[in-house]
Amino acid sequence: MSHAATHDQHDDHHGAPKSFFQRWCMSTNHKDIGTLYLVFALVMFFIGGSFAMLIRAELFKPGLQLMQPYFFNQLTTMHALVMIFGAIMPAFVGLGNWMIPLMVGAPDMALPRMNNLSFWILPFAFTLMLSTLFMAGGGPAGGWTMYPPLSLQSDSLAYVVFAVHLMGISSIMGAINIIATILNMRAPGMELLKMPVFVWSWLITAFLLIAVMPVLAGAVTMLLTDKYFGTNFFNPGGGGDPVLYQHIFWFFGHPEVYIMILPAFGIISEIIPTFARKPIFGYKAMVFAIASIAFLSFIVWAHHMFAVGLPMGAEIFFMYATMLIAVPTGVKVFNWVSTMWGGSMTFETPMLFAIAFVILFTIGGFSGLMLALVPADFQYHDTYFVVAHFHYVLVTGALFAIIAATYYWLPKWSGRMYSEFWAKMHFWNSVIWVNVLFFPQHFLGLAGMPRRIPDYNVAFANFNMVSSIGGFLFGASQLIFLGVLIHGVWFSKKKATDRVWEGAKGLEWTVPSPAPHHTFEVPPVIHDDELAHGHVND
Amino acid sequence: MTSGGIRRSFTAWAALALASFGGVAQADPSPYQLNMERGASTWSQVPYDLNNISLGVCVVIGILVFGAMFIAMFRFRKSRGAVAEKWSHNTMLEVVWTTIPVIILIVLAYLATGGITSWSDTTGSQMTVKVTGYQWKWRYDYVDYLGKPISKVGFMSKLDTQSDQTRQLGSGMDPYAVKVGDENTYLLNVDKPLVVPVDTKIRFVITGADVIHSWWVPALGWKLDAIPGIINAAWTNITVPGTYRGQCAELCGQDHGFMPIVVVAKSKADFATWLAEQEAQSAAPVAAPAAASTAAVPASAQSAAAPATAK
Numbered sequence: 104m105s106h107a108a109t110h111d112q113h114d115d116h117h118g119a120p121k122s123f124f125q126r127w128c129m130s131t132n133h134k135d136i137g138t139l140y141l142v143f144a145l146v147m148f149f150i151g152g153s154f155a156m157l158i159r160a161e162l163f164k165p166g167l168q169l170m171q172p173y174f175f176n177q178l179t180t181m182h183a184l185v186m187i188f189g190a191i192m193p194a195f196v197g198l199g200n201w202m203i204p205l206m207v208g209a210p211d212m213a214l215p216r217m218n219n220l221s222f223w224i225l226p227f228a229f230t231l232m233l234s235t236l237f238m239a240g241g242g243p244a245g246g247w248t249m250y251p252p253l254s255l256q257s258d259s260l261a262y263v264v265f266a267v268h269l270m271g272i273s274s275i276m277g278a279i280n281i282i283a284t285i286l287n288m289r290a291p292g293m294e295l296l297k298m299p300v301f302v303w304s305w306l307i308t309a310f311l312l313i314a315v316m317p318v319l320a321g322a323v324t325m326l327l328t329d330k331y332f333g334t335n336f337f338n339p340g341g342g343g344d345p346v347l348y349q350h351i352f353w354f355f356g357h358p359e360v361y362i363m364i365l366p367a368f369g370i371i372s373e374i375i376p377t378f379a380r381k382p383i384f385g386y387k388a389m390v391f392a393i394a395s396i397a398f399l400s401f402i403v404w405a406h407h408m409f410a411v412g413l414p415m416g417a418e419i420f421f422m423y424a425t426m427l428i429a430v431p432t433g434v435k436v437f438n439w440v441s442t443m444w445g446g447s448m449t450f451e452t453p454m455l456f457a458i459a460f461v462i463l464f465t466i467g468g469f470s471g472l473m474l475a476l477v478p479a480d481f482q483y484h485d486t487y488f489v490v491a492h493f494h495y496v497l498v499t500g501a502l503f504a505i506i507a508a509t510y511y512w513l514p515k516w517s518g519r520m521y522s523e524f525w526a527k528m529h530f531w532n533s534v535i536w537v538n539v540l541f542f543p544q545h546f547l548g549l550a551g552m553p554r555r556i557p558d559y560n561v562a563f564a565n566f567n568m569v570s571s572i573g574g575f576l577f578g579a580s581q582l583i584f585l586g587v588l589i590h591g592v593w594f595s596k597k598k599a600t601d602r603v604w605e606g607a608k609g610l611e612w613t614v615p616s617p618a619p620h621h622t623f624e625v626p627p628v629i630h631d632d633e634l635a636h637g638h639v640n641d
Numbered sequence: 642m643t644s645g646g647i648r649r650s651f652t653a654w655a656a657l658a659l660a661s662f663g664g665v666a667q668a669d670p671s672p673y674q675l676n677m678e679r680g681a682s683t684w685s686q687v688p689y690d691l692n693n694i695s696l697g698v699c700v701v702i703g704i705l706v707f708g709a710m711f712i713a714m715f716r717f718r719k720s721r722g723a724v725a726e727k728w729s730h731n732t733m734l735e736v737v738w739t740t741i742p743v744i745i746l747i748v749l750a751y752l753a754t755g756g757i758t759s760w761s762d763t764t765g766s767q768m769t770v771k772v773t774g775y776q777w778k779w780r781y782d783y784v785d786y787l788g789k790p791i792s793k794v795g796f797m798s799k800l801d802t803q804s805d806q807t808r809q810l811g812s813g814m815d816p817y818a819v820k821v822g823d824e825n826t827y828l829l830n831v832d833k834p835l836v837v838p839v840d841t842k843i844r845f846v847i848t849g850a851d852v853i854h855s856w857w858v859p860a861l862g863w864k865l866d867a868i869p870g871i872i873n874a875a876w877t878n879i880t881v882p883g884t885y886r887g888q889c890a891e892l893c894g895q896d897h898g899f900m901p902i903v904v905v906a907k908s909k910a911d912f913a914t915w916l917a918e919q920e921a922q923s924a925a926p927v928a929a930p931a932a933a934s935t936a937a938v939p940a941s942a943q944s945a946a947a948p949a950t951a952k
Contacts, residue, residue: 165816173895253852339870380725411866412873415761443713445726469699478756479691481863485890550674551859556898562670
């Protein structure tokens with residue numbers, strides 16, 4: 104690609120800067136920042152995972168063996184905060200950073216310096232938050248939802264609130280960047296309705312982020328002023344209302360749930376057509392389904408609050424609105440299956456994870472439908488049934504999609520093929536043990552085991568032990584992932600081709616593997632045949 | 642786990658699957674319990690039925706969708722020489738698989754709406770109990786029974802001593818040894834249970850004293866948050882005498898896992914006797930000062946009258 108056409112004053116057109124500090128800390132390159140996000144997410148995934156291992160160790164059998172209940176509560180709280188804000192969200196932002204410019208034919212993100220800032224805030228935010236674990240008084244222990252008045256009893260509230268503010272700023276900047284990139288930087292001919300579904304899903308997700316992260320910031324700021332500045336937003340003694348917080352929080356929280364799954368839908372919608380060698384079924388329906396799920400996410404928040412004593416009319420409204428989400432979600436699942444039908448399928452690791460995603464995410468969707476039914480939710484609410492539900496949608500949903508995306512695009516990033524054998528070992532171990540881990544939790548919840556308890560009656564002992572064994576082995580399986588990644592980035596002898604996968608379509612496969620430091624400095628000439636979704640109107 | 646253990650587990654699962662799905666009423670968690678309990682109140686059948694119906698619907702849809710996926714994965718493999726087709730639309734099919742879920746959802750919504758309506762109707766109750774959540778115990782105050790106010794019957798209810806000693810970190814005590822009769826009551830027993838009559842519509846008014854708790858007895862079919870500054874109302878009508886156990890269901894601090902709920906449902910006659918004893922007890926210390934003796938008389942008169950009205 105010619106450098107003559109560029110007009111930028113930077114001196115880094117000829118490759119990445121040599122100095123480590125310059126390259127990684129001062130980077131404005133979407134690929135390097137994408138890598139930073141992904142590495143950060145991986146580190147957080149193992150930190151959050153180690154909390155989960157401790158939780159499952161304490162729950163291995165009845166009686167307290169390892170830790171005081173208060174520390175257990177810190178672990179459940181931190182596990183959620185780290186996994187949601189530290190692992191899943193940054194991983195999707197990293198994938199977006201790396202792939203969106205490559206997929207739409209842009210030379211970089213629209214706002215490269217802001218891109219650097221939005222990443223480099225995160226390590227500081229998490230240092231702030233994780234440091235509370237080493238302080239007198241300990242970390243936050245009131246759950247990741249930080250419901251007052253309980254969260255106001257915590258000594259570490261201020262740290263967590265500031266950390267959440269930083270994460271929010273980071274997310275909003277990332278979202279602005281993605282929207283600006285997608286709307287302004289597409290190569291000529293890359294019309295909106297020819298964009299990859301992954302790009303569409305990120306565009307919609309970015310709008311969700313901008314809409315709701317300020318709401319979270321407002322909610323936690325009110326917590327802060329309630330605790331330290333004498334306000335009474337949530338204090339009934341001063342005319343406030345603890346339930347008000349829950350409304351504000353979940354107005355953020357439910358769109359947040361979709362922020363963590365919509366990009367996953369996008370990823371799966373790229374991977375399945377590639378390995379089925381057949382165009383995605385119902386491209387427009389897929390995009391429209393993502394948009395309708397995003398819209399509905401704003402009007403279902405109180406389904407997290409069916410047990411707070413809402414008026415009957417509110418319970419009925421939020422139940423109906425929640426059940427409605429099953430329709431576009433169903434459309435997506437049916438379309439993925441139809442994409443596979445009549446294809447010519449091979450089952451490389453990205454495809455295996457994508458197929459596991461479709462099945463296991465759907466199981467999480469089923470329990471979601473059951474949870475939407477208010478009278479049944481009176482039983483399910485705040486039990487292990489809910490824990491099973493959201494781990495099916497977040498672990499076998501969001502996380503499996505991230506892993507699938509990593510295997511799918513890693514050869515493009517590193518220029519080397521990962522070890523298919525060890526990747527399949529990782530897949531089969533993950534998919535078996537994750538079910539041993541989470542499926543019995545449905546039974547525990549139905550039998551009456553509440554969430555967030557460090558100890559339980561002996562009737563719950565059997566399934567907890569099964570779940571813990573599954574947990575340890577699922578955790579250990581992720582070390583295989585780490586090994587495959589290290590090998591696939593630095594040591595693999597097998598070079599990746601530019602196309603990487605036989606059935607792969609789209610602009611990202613037209614650049615060399617590994618993708619050079621700068622790509623599409625001159626906009627590519629788009630041929631609809633080369634795009635994954637170039638013939639939508641046919 | 643040994644293979645014998647696995648075999649035993651499967652036998653137990655099978656037996657309990659039969660018990661769970663075969664409609665045998667069971668209370669309290671049991672080992673290898675797979676499904677929600679049917680419960681022991683007039684309303685608790687509602688969530689139980691909804692749970693089973695929606696689970697059934699999901700299983701059927703799951704078999705169809707996953708079945709289609711597995712057929713596709715088998716038939717349309719490149720290794721079997723499958724050649725990819727080019728189509729990516731089928732309007733008829735898309736309309737069908739949008740419409741059918743809508744119809745299923747309407748049926749489920751109809752059933753659930755009926756359940757919400759009946760649950761929300763706390764009118765016509767014959768008894769009122771006030772429930773207050775504390776860090777980390779419950780308080781029960783009896784407000785009225787059969788139209789008459791109850792004076793000064795109220796008490797704290799907290800984790801029983803044996804569970805409390807056993808649950809301490811490094812206690813060296815065996816949770817399996819915490820028993821009442823044959824039943825293991827580890828973390829599910831209290832020093833003083835809530836006693837209520839059967840076949841009586843009882844209204845609960847529920848609030849919190851410090852942070853948010855949630856009052857949940859699975860056999861009654863619902864849970865409701867106990868929120869400071871807010872009084873929530875719910876009702877139950879227990880049909881079978883017995884002991885029903887539950888736990889706090891909203892994270893409320895370090896001992897959230899250690900504030901169980903025990904409801905003892907007695908026949909109306911037994912309840913009246915119990916209530917009379919409680920009123921006498923609470924009246925006795927107050928009656929000692931001379932000035933209070935007049936207050937004690939109506940209280941005992943009322944408790945004496947209670948058995949007569951009860952039957």
